[in-house]
Amino acid sequence: MDEHTLADLLTQIYSLLYQRYGPQHWWPSDSRFETIVGAILTQNTAWRNVERALANLKAAGAMSPARIRETAQDELATLIRPSGYFNTKARKLKAFADVLGQRHHDDLDHLFDQEPGALRRELLAIYGIGEETADDIMVYAAHLPSFVIDSYTVRVLARLGVISGKQPYHAVQALFHDSLPPDAGLFNEYHALLDRHAKETCRKLPLCRGCCLLGLCPTGAAAVGLSSGDLNE
DNA sequence: CTCCGGCTAT
DNA sequence: ATAGCGGGAG
Numbered sequence: 001m002d003e004h005t006l007a008d009l010l011t012q013i014y015s016l017l018y019q020r021y022g023p024q025h026w027w028p029s030d031s032r033f034e035t036i037v038g039a040i041l042t043q044n045t046a047w048r049n050v051e052r053a054l055a056n057l058k059a060a061g062a063m064s065p066a067r068i069r070e071t072a073q074d075e076l077a078t079l080i081r082p083s084g085y086f087n088t089k090a091r092k093l094k095a096f097a098d099v100l101g102q103r104h105h106d107d108l109d110h111l112f113d114q115e116p117g118a119l120r121r122e123l124l125a126i127y128g129i130g131e132e133t134a135d136d137i138m139v140y141a142a143h144l145p146s147f148v149i150d151s152y153t154v155r156v157l158a159r160l161g162v163i164s165g166k167q168p169y170h171a172v173q174a175l176f177h178d179s180l181p182p183d184a185g186l187f188n189e190y191h192a193l194l195d196r197h198a199k200e201t202c203r204k205l206p207l208c209r210g211c212c213l214l215g216l217c218p219t220g221a222a223a224v225g226l227s228s229g230d231l232n233e
Numbered sequence: 234c235t236c237c238g239g240c241t242a243t
Numbered sequence: 244a245t246a247g248c249g250g251g252a253g
Binding site: 044045046048049052081082083084085086087089127 | 250
Binding site: 023026027031038039040043044045046047048049050084085088092116127128129130132133148150151152191192195199204 | 235236237238239240241
């Protein structure tokens with residue numbers, strides 16, 4: 001079964017990843033607000049460390065926009081310390097809580113109830129929210145079909161020869177948007193699967209042996225072909 | 234030692 | 244284009 005279109009290829013990749021790893025259950029949280037907090041705290045940070053910070057916020061009763069506004073920034077920083085960049089991230093959480101309060105009366109439905117393009121632009125204008133975090137919020141909190149591109153996505157697609165690895169964020173995102181149905185559930189699962197695959201198999205030093213995408217991957221084929229020159233195991 | 238579910242300021 | 248932010252785990 002060889003692929004003729006990018007859409008076929010991306011669909012095939014999704015299918016193989018899903019068969020290999022199954023549903024990833026993203027984004028783990030008790031509320032949409034917590035998802036947004038997590039999206040900010042996980043910037044360039046291992047999720048494990050974010051979980052501690054989230055637990056601290058909940059234990060302190062600070063997992064709400066009002067409480068985040070009321071809590072002094074340095075106290076907030078102390079609570080989220082395990083997630084790293086705590087001073088910067090405390091400021092980011094306050095920036096989001098301020099916007100949500102002043103413009104949307106702390107109502108996420110109100111924030112999300114606008115054209116997706118307008119929502120994304122509003123998010124991007126908030127201190128601490130860049131393209132990836134904005135799309136995390138779009139997909140995992142607002143349940144809108146905006147594909148999340150991260151370094152893992154780029155690494156996997158680059159190894160597969162789909163992209164060069166030097167395109168801007170929006171260009172990579174366009175590949176998915178132009179090839180897949182605009183389904184938030186699909187985008188949710190696809191991104192999570194790429195993440196899982198990059199962490200577990202398509203790592204910085206790839207473990208090509210046993211990779212479910214080996215048949216589609218020039219990098220992997222070369223690695224295995226070089227019999228013992230191997231890209232690991 | 235590196236790496237993590239990035240973004241801002243220079 | 245690059246420095247700075249930062250704790251935690253392998």
